Each structure stands twice: as C-alpha cells, then as structure tokens.
Amino acid sequence: MISAVRGTLISKMGDRVVLETTGGVSYELAVPLGVLERLPVEGRAVELKTVLVVREDGWALYGFDQELERTVFQRLLGASGIGPRLALALVSTLGGPRVVAAVRDGDIAALCTVPGIGKKTADRMVLELKDRVRDLALPGAAARRSVPAEQAVQALTNLGYGPADADRAVRAVVSQDGTGEPAELIRRALQRLTERR
Numbered sequence: 001m002i003s004a005v006r007g008t009l010i011s012k013m014g015d016r017v018v019l020e021t022t023g024g025v026s027y028e029l030a031v032p033l034g035v036l037e038r039l040p041v042e043g044r045a046v047e048l049k050t051v052l053v054v055r056e057d058g059w060a061l062y063g064f065d066q067e068l069e070r071t072v073f074q075r076l077l078g079a080s081g082i083g084p085r086l087a088l089a090l091v092s093t094l095g096g097p098r099v100v101a102a103v104r105d106g107d108i109a110a111l112c113t114v115p116g117i118g119k120k121t122a123d124r125m126v127l128e129l130k131d132r133v134r135d136l137a138l139p140g141a142a143a144r145r146s147v148p149a150e151q152a153v154q155a156l157t158n159l160g161y162g163p164a165d166a167d168r169a170v171r172a173v174v175s176q177d178g179t180g181e182p183a184e185l186i187r188r189a190l191q192r193l194t195e196r197r
Contacts, residue, residue: 001052002050002052002061003049003050004047004048004049004050005019005021005027005029005047005048005050005061005063006019006021006045006046006047006048007019007020007021007022007026007027007045007046008020008043008044008045008046009039009040009041009042009043009044009045009046010026010042011042012036012039012042012174012175013175014168014171014172014175015030015031015032015033015036015088015092015171016028016029016030016031017029017031017036017039017046017048017063019046019048019063027061028061029048029050029061029062029063030060030061030062030063030084030088031048031062031063031064032064032069032088032091032092032095033092033093033149033150033153033167033170033171033174034069034091034092034095034149034150035048035063035064035065035066035069036149036171036174036175037148037149037174038065039065041178047065048063048064048065049063049064049065049066049067049070050062050063050064050070051064051070051073051074051077053077053084060084062084062088064091066096068096068097068100068136068137069091069095069096071096071136072090072091072096072099072100072133072136073087073088073091073096075129075132075133075136076090076091076099076125076129078128078129078132079124079125079128079129080124080128081121081124082121082125085116086114086116086117089114089115089116089117089167090111090114090117092167093113093114093115093150093153093163093167094110094111094113094114094150095150097138098110099111100133100136100138101138103125103126103129103130103133104130104133104134106126106130108122108123108126111125111126113154113157113163114163115162115163115164115167116164148180148181148182148185149170149174149185151182151185152166152170152182152185152186152189153166153167153170155182155186156169156170156186156189156190156193161193165193166189166193169189169190169192169193170185170189172189172192173185173188173189173192
C-alpha cells in the first residue's frame with residue numbers, strides 16, 4: 001500500500017496534481033479543493049498522505065495534506081453508495097471537519113450541498129457513519145470555518161450556479177492563479193463561468 005508520496009510538485013490541473021519523486025517516478029493524485037488551495041507553487045517539495053483505491057477499471061491515488069481529511073475520506077468509503085469520487089466531493093466541498101460535524105449532528109442540509117448527494121444518500125450516510133466518526137477529534141472552530149476557495153464555491157452556488165459548475169470554476173482559478181481572498185476568487189471564477197455561456 002502507498003501511504004504517502006513525497007516529491008516535487010510538477011503540475012496542478014483541476015482536481016489532480018502530479019508529484020515527481022527523487023527516483024524519477026511521477027504520481028498523479030486526485031486531491032480535494034482545500035488541498036489544491038494549500039499546495040505551494042509548482043517546483044516546490046510536497047508530501048501528501050495517500051489512499052490507494054483499487055477497482056476493476058484501474059487504480060487511483062488520492063492525496064491529502066491533513067491526516068483528518070484522509071481518515072474522513074477512508075471512513076466515507078465504508079458507507080454504501082459512496083465511492084471515491086463522491087467521498088472526494090464531500091471532503092472538497094465541506095472539508096474534513098465539517099463532514100464529521102454534519103454526520104455527527106445529522107445535518108442533512110449541509111450534506112445535500114455537495115454535488116451528487118441527495119436527501120436519501122445523506123440520510124443513509126448519517127445512519128451508517130454516525131458511530132464511525134465519533135472518535136475523530138475536531139480542531140476547535142475548524143468544523144465551521146471555510147477556506148477561501150470553499151467560501152467562493154458557496155457564494156457562487158448562492159448566486160444560482162450549480163455546485164459542480166462552481167466547484168470546477170474555482171478549481172480552475174486556484175490551479176492557474178493560486179489562492180487569494182474569497183472576493184478575488186469569486187470574481188475570477190465568475191469570469192470563467194460567464195465566458196462559457
């Protein structure tokens with residue numbers, strides 16, 4: 001099992017990053033939006049904790065810079081109907097601490113803000129995972145605090161854009177220009193969204 005990858009950040013593309021190890025091997029990892037936002041510029045050294053998901057149609061590596069987010073991702077995979085793509089969307093949209101808080105508190109409305117999660121899926125997640133996340137310690141107020149990119153996605157959905165479109169636009173801005181204040185991310189993401197119409 002691959003538990004971590006350490007190397008040089010070669011590229012950031014949407015929800016994927018490429019790291020090249022000192023041995024010359026490059027790994028492509030899917031990462032949540034929060035991780036993408038916190039990564040340094042290309043060419044810098046990075047270490048990501050990983051989860052390897054093996055399926056019939058291929059292997060995929062998922063990367064996290066915080067142990068809690070990796071653990072939450074792994075626990076989500078244990079719920080029926082939650083595959084790696086949906087688990088990544090949950091961690092990406094809400095952040096690890098907020099996923100834990102939503103499941104513990106039975107906050108169906110918060111879970112339903114994630115693209116691909118409807119009321120039935122959210123109800124099932126709470127039922128199946130409530131006891132499985134009780135041991136996870138939440139870092140103080142972090143359960144309710146959003147990083148700028150998450151705030152930007154939320155603002156765009158409040159303006160009427162679909163959660164998936166808002167997430168894609170913010171990812172594209174963060175990949176290309178790096179992170180910044182929520183207002184700046186919203187402005188640049190809106191430019192992308194209006195250019196596509």
